[in-house]
Amino acid sequence: DTAVSQTPKYLVTQMGNDKSIKCEQNLGHDTMYWYKQDSKKFLKIMFSYNNKELIINETVPNRFSPKSPDKAHLNLHINSLELGDSAVYFCASSQDAGQGVIGYTFGSGTRLTVV
């Protein structure tokens, strides 16, 4: 009954490959996100989708392409992987409740290592 689940948990791949990370939330939230955490633990938002519509697209190489088939899923596809893509990628979801914010629920992360 995990609220936000990501797969795989670990991903080791060679430079130049294409890979996908999947994310699913069973909280009924309308908004989902991808964050990248670098080796110094710094978290930076990459994308946000609200009801399958892209609402935030930070300065991310276009090798990264998010896809949201429905509001419970937000997948991240990465083409032509580079060494600098090695990081932990977190999926999250949220539900704004009027003017109140409940907060984000994060998945447990996918550690991507490009060799």
Add this chain to the structure above:
Amino acid sequence: GDSVTQMEGPVTLSEEAFLTINCTYTATGYPSLFWYVQYPGEGLQLLLKATKADDKGSNKGFEATYRKETTSFHLEKGSVQVSDSAVYFCALKGPGANSKLTFGKGITLSVRP
């Protein structure tokens, strides 16, 4: 744009010591403020939050008060435990539904027995 500044780390304390982790922010409008915690090898968990000035968020013995006059949201705990060892992130989210959650750089807390 919105930003969050946390004190430099890491921080090492003895068990039962008092903890303060400073956080200040820059934002337009009236953001909501959060503290998240990341235990080793895990994702982020919401620790506490405050949505308006003078609100105090509290959870698991941790507290933080939304201070608009000093644009601060410092995290405190009166007596830390070894199990509190983790990375702590201060974050803010603007009032709009489409605004993003912006994090500080995080600070690693280690509590020794």
